[in-house]
Every structure is written in C-alpha cells, then in structure tokens.
Amino acid sequence: MQAGESAPGRAFLAVEQVSKRFGGAGGFQALDGVSLSVAQGELLCLLGPSGCGKTTLLRIIAGLEREDAGRIHAGGRELTGLPPQSRDYGILFQSYALFPNLTVSQNVAYGLPGRGMGRVHRDARVREMLALVGLDGSERKFPGQLSGGQQQRVALARALAPAPSLLLLDEPMSALDARVREHLRLELRQLQRRLNVTTVMVTHDQDEAMAMADRIAVMDGGRIAQSGTPGEIYERPASAFVAEFIGQANWLAGRRSGRDTFRVGEVELAVSPACAGAAPEHATRLCCRPEAVRLQPAEGEPNRLLARIVDETYLGSRYRLMLAADRLPGITLFADVLREQRHLLPAPGSHKFWVALPSQALQVFA
Amino acid sequence: MTRAAPVAAAAAAPAGRAGGAGLARRLAHGAPAGMKWLWLAGLAVALALPLLALFGQAWFDQAGNWALPARMAELAANPNFVPLLGRSLAVSLTVAALVVPLAFGFAYALQRSRVAFKPLWRGIALLPLFAPSLLPGIALVYLFGNQGIFKGTFGAGGIYGFWGIVLGEAFYTFPHALMVLMAALSLADARLYEAARAMGASPWRTFLTVTLPGARHGLFGAACLVLTLVVTDFGVPKVVGGGYPVLALEAYKAVVGQQQFARGALIGMLLLLPALLTFGVDVAMQRRQRAQMSSRAQVYVPGRDRLRDAACLLVVLAVGGALLLVLAAAVGASLVRLWPYNLQLTLAHYDFDNMDGGGWLAYRNSLKMAALTALAGTAAIFLGAWLTERTRGPAWLHGALRAGFMLPMAVPGLVLGLGYVFFFNAPANPLHALYGTMTLLVLCNVAHFYTTGHLTAAAALRQLDGEFEAAALSLGVAPLATCWRVTVPVCLPALLDIFRYLFVSAMTTVSAVVFLYSPDTVLAAISVLNMDDAGDTASAAAMSTLILLTSALACLLLLGAARGWLRRTQAWRAPAH
Numbered sequence: 001m002q003a004g005e006s007a008p009g010r011a012f013l014a015v016e017q018v019s020k021r022f023g024g025a026g027g028f029q030a031l032d033g034v035s036l037s038v039a040q041g042e043l044l045c046l047l048g049p050s051g052c053g054k055t056t057l058l059r060i061i062a063g064l065e066r067e068d069a070g071r072i073h074a075g076g077r078e079l080t081g082l083p084p085q086s087r088d089y090g091i092l093f094q095s096y097a098l099f100p101n102l103t104v105s106q107n108v109a110y111g112l113p114g115r116g117m118g119r120v121h122r123d124a125r126v127r128e129m130l131a132l133v134g135l136d137g138s139e140r141k142f143p144g145q146l147s148g149g150q151q152q153r154v155a156l157a158r159a160l161a162p163a164p165s166l167l168l169l170d171e172p173m174s175a176l177d178a179r180v181r182e183h184l185r186l187e188l189r190q191l192q193r194r195l196n197v198t199t200v201m202v203t204h205d206q207d208e209a210m211a212m213a214d215r216i217a218v219m220d221g222g223r224i225a226q227s228g229t230p231g232e233i234y235e236r237p238a239s240a241f242v243a244e245f246i247g248q249a250n251w252l253a254g255r256r257s258g259r260d261t262f263r264v265g266e267v268e269l270a271v272s273p274a275c276a277g278a279a280p281e282h283a284t285r286l287c288c289r290p291e292a293v294r295l296q297p298a299e300g301e302p303n304r305l306l307a308r309i310v311d312e313t314y315l316g317s318r319y320r321l322m323l324a325a326d327r328l329p330g331i332t333l334f335a336d337v338l339r340e341q342r343h344l345l346p347a348p349g350s351h352k353f354w355v356a357l358p359s360q361a362l363q364v365f366a
Numbered sequence: 367m368t369r370a371a372p373v374a375a376a377a378a379a380p381a382g383r384a385g386g387a388g389l390a391r392r393l394a395h396g397a398p399a400g401m402k403w404l405w406l407a408g409l410a411v412a413l414a415l416p417l418l419a420l421f422g423q424a425w426f427d428q429a430g431n432w433a434l435p436a437r438m439a440e441l442a443a444n445p446n447f448v449p450l451l452g453r454s455l456a457v458s459l460t461v462a463a464l465v466v467p468l469a470f471g472f473a474y475a476l477q478r479s480r481v482a483f484k485p486l487w488r489g490i491a492l493l494p495l496f497a498p499s500l501l502p503g504i505a506l507v508y509l510f511g512n513q514g515i516f517k518g519t520f521g522a523g524g525i526y527g528f529w530g531i532v533l534g535e536a537f538y539t540f541p542h543a544l545m546v547l548m549a550a551l552s553l554a555d556a557r558l559y560e561a562a563r564a565m566g567a568s569p570w571r572t573f574l575t576v577t578l579p580g581a582r583h584g585l586f587g588a589a590c591l592v593l594t595l596v597v598t599d600f601g602v603p604k605v606v607g608g609g610y611p612v613l614a615l616e617a618y619k620a621v622v623g624q625q626q627f628a629r630g631a632l633i634g635m636l637l638l639l640p641a642l643l644t645f646g647v648d649v650a651m652q653r654r655q656r657a658q659m660s661s662r663a664q665v666y667v668p669g670r671d672r673l674r675d676a677a678c679l680l681v682v683l684a685v686g687g688a689l690l691l692v693l694a695a696a697v698g699a700s701l702v703r704l705w706p707y708n709l710q711l712t713l714a715h716y717d718f719d720n721m722d723g724g725g726w727l728a729y730r731n732s733l734k735m736a737a738l739t740a741l742a743g744t745a746a747i748f749l750g751a752w753l754t755e756r757t758r759g760p761a762w763l764h765g766a767l768r769a770g771f772m773l774p775m776a777v778p779g780l781v782l783g784l785g786y787v788f789f790f791n792a793p794a795n796p797l798h799a800l801y802g803t804m805t806l807l808v809l810c811n812v813a814h815f816y817t818t819g820h821l822t823a824a825a826a827l828r829q830l831d832g833e834f835e836a837a838a839l840s841l842g843v844a845p846l847a848t849c850w851r852v853t854v855p856v857c858l859p860a861l862l863d864i865f866r867y868l869f870v871s872a873m874t875t876v877s878a879v880v881f882l883y884s885p886d887t888v889l890a891a892i893s894v895l896n897m898d899d900a901g902d903t904a905s906a907a908a909m910s911t912l913i914l915l916t917s918a919l920a921c922l923l924l925l926g927a928a929r930g931w932l933r934r935t936q937a938w939r940a941p942a943h
Contacts (some may be wrong), residue, residue, distance in 0.1 A: 064758075064836050084839035085395055091840045097833035099852045101938050111841025142938035155837075162841060 011037035012198040013061070013166060018070030020056055030056040032222040033070070041196040043189070045213035047203055049245065052219040054202045055170065061200060062168055063087050075165050089166040090159030094174055096151050098143040104154050105130070105139040111162045129157040132191070149180045156188070160195065167192065169201035173208055185211055206246050210234070218242050240365035243287050250293070250333050252286040262286055262364065266327045270302045270359040279364035290320060292361035293335035295345060296353055303357045307333065309348040321345075323355060394844035398757040402767060405750050409770035411797070412813040416785030417777065423631035423788045437632055454613040457528065458596035461535045462589045465543050469588060470581070472685050473547035475678035478554070478577070478668050490686045492541045493693060496917035498874045498891040501910040502537035503605025504903060505696040506530050508705055515706060526608025534602035537692050539595045540685075543588040550584020554666035569671070583651050590644030598637050598778035601876050605898055613637060614780055621784060621881060634784040638777065645776035693914070700908035715908040723896035723905070724888035729912060732873055732890035735807050739872035743812040743819060744865045751823035752853060756835055757845055775817035779877025786810050787881045802884030810882055811872045819864040826860035827853070858936065862928040869924070870917045
C-alpha cells in the first residue's frame with residue numbers, strides 16, 4: 001500500500017444531511033446538513049478549528065449525541081436512533097477513558113463476553129490484542145503505571161478487542177508529547193491498514209491529518225468546507241478557509257483585470273485559465289504557497305518580480321525567506337528554499353534578484 | 367506484517383460483545399432511565415409530599431377552606447408570638463456573633479498557621495458532632511445550674527434562659543461553622559500572597575485585603591448555617607431554656623404536648639423561611655465565587671510567623687478547652703453518684719432499663735437505625751448522584767432530580783419531622799402503616815441528611831474521566847455494570863465518607879425523629895430528652911455520653927477499616943514504580 005492511496009469501493013459509513021443545534025432555537029448550530037461517506041477500510045479525517053462541529057459529528061456517529069435531523073448508515077444497517085451499545089464500533093477518546101482500577105488485561109477484556117467457555121476465547125483475544133499493540137507483558141499493570149503512549153495503546157486494544165467494524169478516534173494524539181506523537185501516528189496508521197477497519201478520526205492538527213488520512217473532510221461552522229485526499233486539499237483548496245487552515249500561504253488582495261489576469265498593486269498577474277474560470281467574477285484574493293514561489297526564474301517566465309530578502313527563518317531542512325518586492329509595496333512575500341540551495345541567493349539586505357509567482361500555483365478566491 | 371493474518375481472521379468473525387442479548391440486555395441498558403423515575407418518586411414521598419402536607423395543614427382548616435390569612439392574623443395577635451420571635455432572633459444572632467469569629471479563628475489556626483498538633487485540635491473541635499444537641503444543655507446545667515460548680519456566674523436567674531441557650535447552641539453549632547470555614551480557608555492562591563508581599567503590604571493589610579475577601583463567602587455561609595441551626599433547634603432550649611421559650615420549642619410543644627397541629631405547622635413553615643432564604647443566597651453566591659479560584663492557582667503554605675502562631679495557639683487552646691470542659695462535665699456527671707455532693711464513681715446511671723425513656727432498647731434501636739440509615743442512605747445517595755452526573759437523559763429530569771437532592775439542605779429537621787407527621791399520620795394515606803416504624807425513621811433520616819452526602823458523591827463522580835460510560839457503552843457494557851465494576855471501586859473513599867456521616871448523624875439526631883417514634887422504636891437521643899424531662903438528668907448525661915462514645919468509636923473503626931480495606935483493594939492508586 002502507498003501513503004495517500006484512497007480506497008475506492010462502496011461506502012461503508014454514510015452520513016446524510018445530519019444537523020444538530022445545541023441550546024434550542026437561539027442556540028448554537030453545531031452541524032448544518034453534513035453529508036459524507038467513508039469506504040470500507042478507509043481512514044477519513046475530520047479536520048477543523050475548535051467549534052467547527054467535528055467532535056459533535058463523531059459523537060453523533062457514536063450515538064453519544066442525538067442528531068436533530070439526518071440519517072446514518074453503516075455496513076448496510078441504519079444506525080439513526082440506535083443507542084451506542086447497538087452500533088458496533090470501537091472508540092478511542094482523547095483522555096483514553098481507561099478504567100483506573102482495572103488491570104491492562106481487564107481493561108482490554110472489558111467488552112468481551114467471559115462466562116463459561118467464553119473465558120478461554122476472551123483470554124486468548126486479550127493476549128492477541130496486547131501483542132498487536134506491542135504491550136505483551138504488561139497484562140497485570142494498572143493504567144496509572146503506564147506512560148501516555150502505552151495508555152493510548154491499551155485504549156486502542158480495548159476498542160479493537162470486540163472486532164468492531166468501525167473505529168472512531170477522538171483527537172487520539174493530543175494528550176501525547178510531540179516526539180511520541182509522530183511515532184504513534186505511524187503505528188496507528190499501520191495497524192489500521194493491517195486490520196482494514198473503517199476509521200473516522202477527529203483532529204485539529206493538520207499535520208496529523210495529512211500524515212494519516214486517506215481522505216480529509218475539512219469542517220467549518222458546522223459544514224464540510226471540502227473533502228478529498230490530502231493532496232487535493234493542499235494543492236486545490238476549494239475555499240479561502242481551507243487554503244488558510246491547511247499549510248502556509250501568501251495572500252494578495254487584488255481584482256480581476258482580464259479573463260485570466262488579476263491586478264495586485266502595480267502588478268498584473270496571470271492566473272491559469274482553469275483556476276480563473278472557476279473563480280467568481282468578483283474574486284479579490286490570490287493565494288500562493290511559499291514553496292511554490294520560484295526563486296531566480298528563467299527570463300521568459302510570467303509574473304516575474306524584482307525582490308530583496310528582508311529576513312529569514314531557519315527551519316532545519318529549509319529556510320523561509322521574507323521578501324519585499326519593489327512593485328508590491330507593503331506586502332511581505334514568504335518563500336521557502338532548501339538549505340543546500342540557500343547559498344545561491346544573496347544575504348538579507350538590499351541586493352535584489354528575480355522571483356516569480358507561477359500562474360499555475362496561484363489560487364483565486366472570493 | 368507477520369501478526370496480520372490471525373487478527374484479520376478474528377476481525378472477519380466478530381468475537382461478540384459482553385452483556386448477553388435480547389431482553390436481559392435491553393433491561394440492563396434501560397435500567398438508569400427507570401431508576402430516575404424511581405428516585406423522583408422517592409423524592410416525592412420522602413420530601414415533597416410531607417412538605418406539602420405541612421403547608422396544607424397550615425393553609426387550610428379542617429373543612430378544607432383557605433385559612434392562612436386568618437391563622438397568620440391570629441398568630442400575630444397572640445401576645446406571646448412577637449416576644450417568641452424576638453427571643454429566637456436574639457438568641458440566634460448572639461450565637462452567630464459568638465461562634466462565627468471563634469470558628470474563623472480556629473479554622474485560620476488550622477489552615478493558615480504552623481500551630482503544632484493540628485489533627486488533635488481538629489478532632490477536639492469536631493467532637494460536638496458526635497453528641498446530640500441535648501448534651502451541651504445538660505452539661506451547662508451541671509456547670510452553671512443551681513447545683514453547678516460555677517453556679518453564681520450568671521447572676522440570680524442562673525444559667526436557665528438566654529445565656530444557657532446561647533452557650534449550649536454555641537457548643538452545638540461550633541463544628542458546623544468550623545467545617546464551612548475550614549473549607550473556605552483551604553483554598554488559597556499563593557500568588558496573591560506573593561503579590562501582596564512584593565508590593566510591601568503588611569501582614570495585617572494582607573489579611574484584610576486578601577484573606578478576608580477570599581473567605582467572605584465562607585463567613586456568610588457559616589453565619590447562615592449557625593442562624594438556621596439555632597432558630598430550628600429545640601434540644602438546647604428544652605433543657606436550659608427555663609422561662610425563656612423560643613419558636614422552635616413552641617412548635618415542638620404545640621405538636622407533641624398540646625396536639626395543636628395547625629399552630630405547629632404554621633410555626634414550622636415560618637422556621638422554613640430563614641433556611642430557604644439563606645439557601646437561595648448561598649446558591650447565588652456560589653455561582654459568583656466559582657470563578658475566583660483559577661486552575662492555575664498555587665497552593666499557599668504558611669510561612670514562619672511567631673506572633674501569628676502564638677495568637678492562633680491561644681485561640682485553639684481557649685476554644686478547645688471550653689469544648690472539652692462542657693464534654694467533661696456531661697461525662698463526669700454521668701459517672702458519679704450525685705453531682706456535686708457525692709463524687710463516688712458509679713455506673714448506676716447507665717442502668718437504663720430501670721429508668722423512664724426506653725432503656726437499652728432505645729440504644730439498640732439507635733444503633734439499628736444508624737446502621738440502616740448509613741447503608742440505605744449511602745446506596746440511595748450514591749446511585750442518585752450517579753444517575754444525574756454520569757448517565758444521559760432528559761435535561762429537565764436531571765434538573766428536577768438535582769433540585770430535589772439539594773432541597774433537604776434547606777429543610778430543618780424540625781420542619782421535616784412535622785411534615786412527616788402530617789403526611790404519614792393521615793389516616794387516608796395508604797402509607798399510614800409506616801408511621802412509628804423503623805422504616806419511616808430511616809426514610810426520614812436519609813431525606814434529612816441527603817444533601818451533604820449528595821455533594822460528596824457528586825464531587826467524587828465529577829472527578830472521573832467524562833467518557834467512562836461512553837467507552838463502556840461502545841463496548842456493549844450496560845451503565846449499571848460499569849458503575850459496579852469501575853465507578854463504585856474508584857469512588858470508594860467518598861462512599862465511606864458518606865456512610866460515616868450518615869451513621870453519626872442518625873445516631874445523634876433528635877429534631878425530625880422525635881415526632882415519628884413509637885414505644886417500640888424509641889431512640890437513644892430521644893430517651894435523653896425523656897429522661898431529662900423526667901428529672902433523671904444524670905441518666906440523660908449517661909445516655910448522651912454513650913451516644914458520644916458510640917459515634918466516636920464507630921467513626922474511628924470505620925476510618926481504620928476503610929484505610930485497611932482501601933490499602934488491599936486499591937493497589938491501582940499507588941504511583942507507578
């Protein structure tokens with residue numbers, strides 16, 4: 001399997017026109033007619049700022065909140081209105097919600113039937129799950145004796161032990177420190193692929209979403225702003241909100257001056273016909289990712305500007321340059337350059353060189 | 367990828383879920399919803415309907431006509447009423463003015479100074495909780511009465527009257543005020559004190575500008591609590607009131623002595639007013655107070671200050687000495703032949719079976735009632751708090767239950783007891799058969815002491831991870847099963863606290879149960895009242911001493927047993943190794 005590969009095939013989970021309002025008529029519209037579908041074995045990430053409705057949607061899928069309107073299907077079954085215990089999913093909470101007075105193996109066995117003959121199967125299943133998450137040998141420990149990362153694995157083993165057909169992850173990494181997080185992100189993703197379990201994950205961390213998801217649904221104000229593969233979301237954001245939320249971008253205020261051209265300050269910038277055609281007539285904002293800014297472009301390239309380096313930030317593998325262009329007064333352009341190519345450019349100061357905003361890298365928004 | 371195959375196979379054939387299937391499973395998952403209605407019904411029978419019966423008794427005459435205005439007019443026109451009201455107010459305000467500053471000083475010494483032997487002082491200060499409110503009255507008679515050691519102290523009238531009531535009530539209410547103020551002073555943000563010192567404020571100025579404002583709510587709450595306790599208590603006035611009748615005693619006499627139910631109900635309703643008022647103000651103030659203590663606050667640790675510590679030690683010694691003196695008088699008088707003339711030691715006063723008042727049966731009944739109250743009450747209170755804090759359900763139902771759980775705080779025992787008389791003693795009530803039984807005494811006690819237990823349980827339950835139940839539900843385990851396997855074990859310390867509180871409260875209470883016992887279910891604290899009435903003051907002191915010993919011993923035993931039990935069953939609380 002390759003990273004970012006989307007799993008086509010029929011939808012396993014389907015959410016149709018789900019709405020939810022908290023606090024009555026004058027209250028807060030948490031979800032406003034949200035629809036999405038997740039294919040069998042796919043990992044869908046609900047991404048958005050706090051208050052965008054992503055956690056509410058997850059809790060509605062889990063049956064922990066009741067939707068005001070809409071329907072939910074999973075595995076060919078209608079889940080709408082079913083209580084949580086009848087929905088067949090496993091959930092990993094931000095806090096893990098491990099039972100502190102039960103041992104690791106008791107926690108993992110919590111959802112397994114254990115009377116009579118079931119006991120043997122249960123114990124075997126617990127061992128299997130602990131081996132799966134790499135915690136064999138910790139059976140008799142209590143959650144309080146484990147590190148945060150180990151606790152997360154126990155919670156995951158507990159959620160997966162009854163072999164649910166759907167896995168729900170609620171900000172699974174946010175209680176971990178940064179280094180453990182990167183490592184567990186990879187492990188969780190590999191495990192999910194191996195079990196081929198359909199998964200919905202909620203996060204506000206765009207890096208996490210990019211690294212783990214088959215598809216991302218970016219949410220804003222109770223609606224889905226855009227849904228697509230990480231590549232689609234990053235390279236072709238459907239709205240200014242998505243472009244702003246995912247990654248860094250240079251934003252230029254301007255107005256249309258021709259079919260495929262925009263005027264920004266004193267400069268006329270050419271935009272790819274496809275992008276310009278799709279943009280509304282009164283579009284006023286152009287956006288360009290820092291790594292897309294061309295440094296020292298060839299003579300004939302469009303949208304060339306003369307600029308100097310005002311300041312720079314060292315980011316390890318690359319530098320982020322802050323550029324001031326002569327014909328874009330008052331605007332700082334951000335551009336990334338790889339560390340090994342930094343020496344090809346002048347030091348910060350008055351020395352000027354050519355940069356270009358490639359027309360195919362410019363996005364236009366209202 | 368070597369482990370992949372077996373897991374994938376298991377995933378393909380679901381391992382199944384805990385909790386069985388079909389009807390049993392549906393019942394298990396539906397249980398909390400049904401339990402909420404049961405608890406609501408319980409609140410109605412044990413609290414709402416008795417109170418309504420009290421109001422009905424006060425508002426309507428026997429023919430069912432609206433009679434409140436006429437009755438109020440009649441009561442106000444009675445030449446005794448205004449003086450009664452004035453005396454109740456005078457006594458309670460004096461007690462509050464005496465007890466609140468002393469309790470604040472004591473609490474300050476325990477929480478904000480470096481006085482030695484703090485647990486000892488705290489234990490002494492809380493001792494009055496283990497005795498019925500009649501004990502200080504009896505002790506005062508032995509200390510300052512006609513045959514007392516210090517009989518001349520209060521002039522010609524002696525201790526009987528205003529000062530007797532004030533001192534007795536001060537003893538009885540001191541630990542209540544102390545607990546409120548200790549809680550108020552336990553929360554201190556060290557950053558405020560550091561800021562005050564950095565700005566060069568003197569200790570006195572810091573006290574006035576940081577400590578006092580921070581404890582304002584506690585001071586107000588303690589004053590309200592003392593006022594309410596004093597206004598509604600009739601135990602102390604009964605013993606040392608002499609010719610100084612107060613409202614609570616009047617209500618008691620009206621119902622128990624004179625069978626004037628309407629008059630008793632009317633006064634009971636009046637006694638409910640101050641409690642309801644302070645309860646409302648308290649709730650409003652708590653809402654405002656909450657924001658003052660932020661989660662980033664640093665714990666304040668008192669520094670070295672000889673002057674402050676010396677002053678604190680003085681307060682602690684004086685108050686502790688006075689409390690011990692009162693206790694010693696009661697205990698001492700119960701152990702000698704005839705105080706103060708014949709000081710030969712004897713256990714003759716403990717021969718209760720040869721006295722009026724119920725004898726040892728009363729003591730056995732009290733033990734039984736305290737144990738049953740603690741058992742049934744702990745279960746009811748904890749499950750009730752669990753239902754409202756940890757299960758999902760309609761907001762209005764949870765709101766109604768929570769309000770019902772808080773209401774007993776605002777209902778004095780005297781008022782509750784009167785309500786029980788009017789409700790359960792009504793011949794038309796199908797529950798009439800309960801009147802005079804142990805069951806009703808236990809029910810009344812659980813209702814009377816509900817709120818304190820509920821607050822303890824709710825605080826413990828709110829500290830748990832918010833997603834326990836959701837995680838268990840996703841695994842197919844019913845809420846009650848999770849409550850039993852996880853919630854109860856994790857909350858065990860709080861459960862034991864509630865149990866202890868209920869046991870001690872039931873052991874010492876007089877106010878509500880005095881209207882509800884029958885000859886078969888007479889109680890120890892009530893026999894104190896009866897023996898004192900009959901002139902057996904020494905035996906009354908003896909029974910008070912026995913109650914005090916029993917409560918204190920039970921408390922110690924429960925603490926010890928709990929500690930051992932927790933150590934064995936709560937290994938998971940130990941830090942990681």
